[in-house]
Amino acid sequence: MKITTRRSFFNYMALLGLVTFSATPLHAKGPKEAFKYQESPKDGKKCSDCIHFIAQSNECKVVRGSISPEGWCTLYNQK
Numbered sequence: 001m002k003i004t005t006r007r008s009f010f011n012y013m014a015l016l017g018l019v020t021f022s023a024t025p026l027h028a029k030g031p032k033e034a035f036k037y038q039e040s041p042k043d044g045k046k047c048s049d050c051i052h053f054i055a056q057s058n059e060c061k062v063v064r065g066s067i068s069p070e071g072w073c074t075l076y077n078q079k
């Protein structure tokens, strides 16, 4: 794309934004360390009681990796 005018520059930037946005998964998960994930419950709160926990696969909708039903992180949200 050849950028010759101010208008074409802004059109190009809008297109670039769309491409970048569409290439980023909306369900991107974060690393365990970022949310202080631990393998044990905290104050009685644990992954198996969290809305983000996927029991069938021991995964989480928002934290990457294998998740223990007895774990906990700062994104905990009770069912």
Ligand code: SF4
Binding pocket: 037, 046, 047, 048, 050, 051, 052, 053, 054, 059, 060, 061, 062, 063, 067, 071, 072, 073, 074, 075, 076, 077
């Ligand atoms: S407590 Fe954290 S790691 Fe556990 S299921 Fe909820 S969001 Fe995922």
